[in-house]
Amino acid sequence: MTTAQQIVLASRPNGAPKPENFRLESFDLPQADEGEVTIRVLYLSLDPYMRGRMSDAKSYAAPVPIDGVMEGETICEVLKSRHNDFSPGDIVRGRTGWRTMAVLKGDGLRHVETHGAPLTTAVGALGMPGFTAWSGLKFIGQPKEGETVAVAAASGPVGSMVGQLAKLWGARAVGIAGGADKCAYVKDELGFDAVIDHRADDFASRLASACPDGIDVYFENVGGHVWDAVLPLLNKYGRVPVCGLVAHYNGSSTSETDRLPATMSAILRQSLLVRGFIQTEFAPDHFDEFLSDIGPRVASGEIKYREDIVEGFENAPAAFTSMLTGGNFGKLIVKVS
């Protein structure tokens, strides 16, 4: 019998999650049935959406039960296969959850294709975050040449792709990030036209100055006070794809006034489009198109990305909780083995 490790949800967080909300356990790996594959996890992707799974508040997906294994996507090596599509040594993506090994149905796995870019991009620039940026911008944001696209968490895996795609498609990219290092990266490395530090006291007026023609597309992945600064800048027929609200995940607003009327009034006044989405809406029909469009650009370095790779499976909880307050810099990935 093979023993592996997993991380389960020990308790639901009250506000910001702490490492104590998780528990590291050993478990006995079952034997693979016909159609199943035994895999060893190489990399675990840590993503903001996982915060939602820790809570039993209404969400777009069911919560992880207490004592249940945390959900997550991983890059794995096939050890043994009882499925025709996979052989030992194959590299696959799968939803193993936070585990070091797993036995999964082969039908839920996908061979990793990165067009020559490093394996880890399969959960970053060429995975769910990159595809979230590409599909949300392409199908909802629809930037036209010369328009202004703004995005927060601009040094992160979604935001960095949004801005680079905006530039690629002929628009102006304005990034919002937290701290001088991230801002410098967004401007100097990623080539955004402007970047604003959301921690600055005069953040709202700086953002306005950086968007002299207003904002045509705001790619919403954080919520919170960034939204308040963006709202008055949105142009007529502005589009707002909403893929995440990380500023809200740890609890409700600290505002003592009702901010809804201002938002609804702006939506009416400016004929805005606000559209929530999860990338799974577009993936079945468009993921392959994304990969063949963006894969070679990532492999060649035309599109840049940054990863924050943490060593050691046992460090996943601390890395995850830090990420929720901006403690990482780049796509957060745990190197498991």
Place this chain on the structure above:
Amino acid sequence: MTTAQQIVLASRPNGAPKPENFRLESFDLPQADEGEVTIRVLYLSLDPYMRGRMSDAKSYAAPVPIDGVMEGETICEVLKSRHNDFSPGDIVRGRTGWRTMAVLKGDGLRHVETHGAPLTTAVGALGMPGFTAWSGLKFIGQPKEGETVAVAAASGPVGSMVGQLAKLWGARAVGIAGGADKCAYVKDELGFDAVIDHRADDFASRLASACPDGIDVYFENVGGHVWDAVLPLLNKYGRVPVCGLVAHYNGSSTSETDRLPATMSAILRQSLLVRGFIQTEFAPDHFDEFLSDIGPRVASGEIKYREDIVEGFENAPAAFTSMLTGGNFGKLIVKVS
């Protein structure tokens, strides 16, 4: 020299407008220049959007200046014409503002076409309110057969058309209205599948019961507490055309909590589309299509409408201020002469 009457904005309202915010005046009608038409106003349309024009808060249109004539659309008879397209006796729609007579450029006028329905429908069921309903539902709401469409102010000119179109296009129509009389009209006369009185203490739970399969399209024309009850009922991929927020027009929310996070979370969780619009976005390309589609149905009685016609130009301010709190029943129109 001919003398006519006009109503100007005497002062900006602080909260709910009062008749004292208006002033009735006489003015000397100018002579028509080449290309202009002298017209006599038969009917003045009173509409909620006019509340926005009284305020100097940011809006989608410039405010009426103090001492300026209130804006508005009217149905008029041509008295004298110096424009080739118009002859004395023609019935036209025009933006004269709140006036009994006017001299306007002929290029801004439009012959009234009602397919045999009464003239007044040109500012109601077959005018701006009807077209708002038709275009918002057709291009944004896009109800599919069997889906549930909910609309507030369901006895009003926009809401009544939204529900009837929803039925015509194969969806289920749930109306929200204020008071037993309006509710009975919506259910019994307009043929909505269900109607809920928003003044009921258990309004939210009644609305939920009336929408056992949730809400696929919520046509937003009021805002306020109706939105709070609708929000948890919206289905995945729900659509929310936003054409008005009459509950907000007289001042900001009375909520002491921030309602924005719940709205943004629902948008994300349910992949909602929220889209503000003004009917002028669609009118140039689609008004004729609307008129030929809906005109004959209104004329034949297949699509029903109700008008609240107030006699006497001088009564416009009181009728308008009452409408903003639901005091009218049907499309509010002032019979001027």
